[in-house]
Amino acid sequence: MADQPGSPRVSAARPPTKVPTLAESIGGKRGLIDSGLPAVIFVFVNSVVQVWSTRETALRAAMISAIVFGVGLVVLRLARKETLQQAISGFLGLAVAVFFAARSGEARGFFLPGIFINVAYCLAFLGSAVAGWPLIGVIYASLEGWDRSWRQQARLRRAFALASVGWAVVFASKAVVQGALYAMDEPGLLAAARLLMGWPLYIAAGALTLAYVKRARRRAGVEDAPGAVAPA
Numbered sequence: 423m424a425d426q427p428g429s430p431r432v433s434a435a436r437p438p439t440k441v442p443t444l445a446e447s448i449g450g451k452r453g454l455i456d457s458g459l460p461a462v463i464f465v466f467v468n469s470v471v472q473v474w475s476t477r478e479t480a481l482r483a484a485m486i487s488a489i490v491f492g493v494g495l496v497v498l499r500l501a502r503k504e505t506l507q508q509a510i511s512g513f514l515g516l517a518v519a520v521f522f523a524a525r526s527g528e529a530r531g532f533f534l535p536g537i538f539i540n541v542a543y544c545l546a547f548l549g550s551a552v553a554g555w556p557l558i559g560v561i562y563a564s565l566e567g568w569d570r571s572w573r574q575q576a577r578l579r580r581a582f583a584l585a586s587v588g589w590a591v592v593f594a595s596k597a598v599v600q601g602a603l604y605a606m607d608e609p610g611l612l613a614a615a616r617l618l619m620g621w622p623l624y625i626a627a628g629a630l631t632l633a634y635v636k637r638a639r640r641r642a643g644v645e646d647a648p649g650a651v652a653p654a
Contacts, residue, residue, distance in 0.1 A: 458617045460495075460516045461532070464488040465613040468529045481529055485520045488532075492516040529609040533600060536616060540597035548590035554579070556586035562635060581638030585631050592627050595619070 468484035475483075492513045515535070523532040550557040554573070559582030563572050573579050596619045603612045 458620060460488045460492050460512070461519075461613045461616050463491045464519075464523075464532055465529065465609050469610065478527070481523065481527065484529065484532075485523055488516060489520060528607070530604050530607050530612060532609065533604060533612040533616065537597055537600050537604060540593045540600070544590045544593035544597060547586045547593065551583040551586040551590070554583075556582040558582045558585040558589065558631060558635070575642050577642040578638060581635060581642075585634055588631065589627065592623060596623070 464484045464487065467487040468480045471480035471483045496510060496513055518535050519532045522534045523529060525531065526534070547557050550560070556579070559572060559579065562582065563570075572582075596615075599619060600612060600615050603615055
């Protein structure tokens with residue numbers, strides 16, 4: 423059966439790819455650990471050293487401990503011959519966070535880059551929905567091997583736009599909560615918020631997004647097979 427006009431089609435130049443699971447996309451269980459532990463190490467060392475030393479010494483010890491721990495994660499990945507993408511990207515983010523902490527001279531500075539990134543992601547997802555190129559649709563179509571014709575399906579485009587707005591809200595909530603804790607100078611609570619509003623929140627939002635998109639595909643007449651469209 424030929425595709426209906428305006429319905430998503432699989433690109434001839436690129437066969438459909440297997441959509442990775444949420445666990446695979448974030449590096450599995452080890453990816454969850456790699457992304458959260460450096461912040462916990464930083465805050466823990468900073469708090470402990472401050473008990474018996476100066477604030478400057480505690481901050482220096484916390485930065486060194488976080489960097490050493492980040493390097494250790496990369497070395498461990500190398501030793502296990504595992505993928506380095508998650509560890510290296512996490513280490514680069516860690517290096518930026520440590521730089522901000524060093525420049526500000528405050529432990530809370532460690533979390534400032536993450537707040538900026540959340541704001542940027544919020545604006546990107548929201549802007550893409552307003553511009554008619556919702557990022558969730560672009561990402562989903564790329565994973566499914568669709569060409570750009572998915573945008574001609576009004577119901578699908580609207581669903582992807584709403585899903586993108588939903589993700590904008592997710593990042594906005596992270597920025598607001600962490601921004602408030604930053605203003606209160608609560609690095610310990612910032613670390614907790616970073617963990618609780620990190621992968622657990624992403625996994626929940628991702629599961630809801632996939633369920634919502636699947637329902638939208640069904641209502642739009644797009645069958646489970648990528649690019650296949652039910653008769654109008």
